[in-house]
Amino acid sequence: MTASNPNTAAPARTQVGVPRDELVRWLNEYLDTDAFSDVSLNGLQIEGKDRVTRVAASVDSSLRSIQAAADAGADLLLTHHGLFWGKPLAVTGPHGRRIKAALDAGLSLYASHLPLDYHREVGNNAMMAKALGLEDVVDFGEYGGKKLGLAGTLPRELDLQDFADRIQKLTGEICLVHSGSHPFVHRIGISSGEGAGLVPEAARMGLDTLLTGEPAHKYFHDAFEYGVNAIFAGHYETEVFGVRALAAKLEEEFGLPWQFIHQPTGL
Structure with a gap:
């Protein structure tokens, strides 16, 4: 297709x-x-x-x-x-x-x-941040000595399910959502592909939600224990x-x- x-x-x-x-x-x-x-x-x-x-x-x-x-x-x-x-x-x-x-x-x-994950104009994370209208964007997502991802603030706070629905419309695929006890989404970190291990960094930055591609078993409990929502929108789709x-x-x-x-x- x-x-x-x-x-x-x-x-x-x-x-x-x-x-x-x-x-x-x-x-x-x-x-x-x-x-x-x-x-x-x-x-x-x-x-x-x-x-x-x-x-x-x-x-x-x-x-x-x-x-x-x-x-x-x-x-x-x-x-x-x-x-x-x-x-x-x-x-x-x-x-x-x-x-x-x-x-x-x-x-x-x-x-x-990695250069295309990182790129601040046409990169995967930059394009998702732009699509979501993130404001006050900063570097996020330590990997290999670089911050490949981005973090920022939504123009307005959204209910967690409403935000997940918005991501589904953006990617065309149903998201997997791990609720970290935040019922609303306002400050989010974005890391395309394999970013499940970034929940601790998101917590240190005071983010309420991590948007990434695919989950990993070894990081399964992090969202719940660090209190950060994790939305897995698909490795391919991100x-x-x-x-x-x-x-x-x-x-x-x-x-x-x-x-x-x-x-x-x-x-």
Whole structure:
């Protein structure tokens, strides 16, 4: 299933495309890729065609995502979860088929993990904070020496269930809610993906609610014992925002049309 940007008009430059290496340099600089110590190999992971005329974006670098991007005529696929994670992998089995599908299509693959969680303009957390209208936004969510997330104040206090319903409308998925004894939501911390362990930090900052992706058994009791509400909106669903915003930024900067490859995992 795919969802397209309705604005398909593009400057004449896109008739011959934009040099791939120019886009990669711009992305590396814009995302400050080298500033992050990350298990993900951030940046260009697969080198495809020399020029890019169309972009696709996807949360995951699955075979389905790669094939869908190729079928859509994309020359560059932006993903949050790439194919290389801290150790060499044999180019065999599913891993080999993913790489082969991209190479056969001339499709470049660019991955941005922690840099895209962090980014204060198009990052996952920044986009959620913007969608919620957070005010007095500050850094939050210690991970790997950086505060990847954001915390802020809602314009008005909301009932916990009303807030959860609002998140459900934002993501399209039902949330799991752990009530930490706060019946209302006003000051919240946001950390996309795996942020269940941030409840203690939220408590130290005086936040009443943590919004993150997926729960973890070892942190199950924290929300109840620290008195901080925890709302789990899905790892996938909290990480669709960054790749979509980044693709839209490429359209703004380079006039490249883009398409989002939507393949929810339910997790």
